[in-house]
Amino acid sequence: MTNNLFDTLFSNAECKAHLQERCIETEVAVKTVLLREGDIAKSIYVVKKGCLREWFNKDGKDITFQFFFEGQPVASIDSFMNQKPSLFTIESVEPSTVIEIKKADFEFVLSASPEFEAGFHDFIFQRFSNYGQLFMSRIKDTPRERYEDLVIHHPEIIQRVPQHYIASFLGITPISLSRIRNRKKS
16 A cells, blocks of 8 residues: 555545544654554554554564554554554654554445555455565575665664664664674774
């Protein structure tokens, strides 16, 4: 679901009027939790400004597995669509502005706009693809290779996200990340 998909959505007069009346735009501080692990997702969020992350707790350790920036939707899709407890937390990484769309309103726009529904399905497939790539990278790539891939393909993460979250995302400690970065500079 990209900015273009939302442009498509807002070009549909019925959807635009429906959402303008019901969407909630909120500014959130750093470390604001929008969805807590174990809660049921009642909304999907679109990042208007800022950065959010999805993470879960594993034996007391914070494991980050995805970041979201401007124009990207964020939700615990399984929880949101199936009303099951979320397997992870959604939290702001930097001061952010988010647009919240409640489940009933989201379902309305899915049914009212075939273009939006098709785009949403594309978004879901892209998310699965991203998760598959992350999974394979954790199996076959070294931490250094994962970091180099991040630098090349996702420089916005390197530029905007605190190092301890990047280390968590890469599956390494902040000290290991520091060593990898120092070796790269030499």
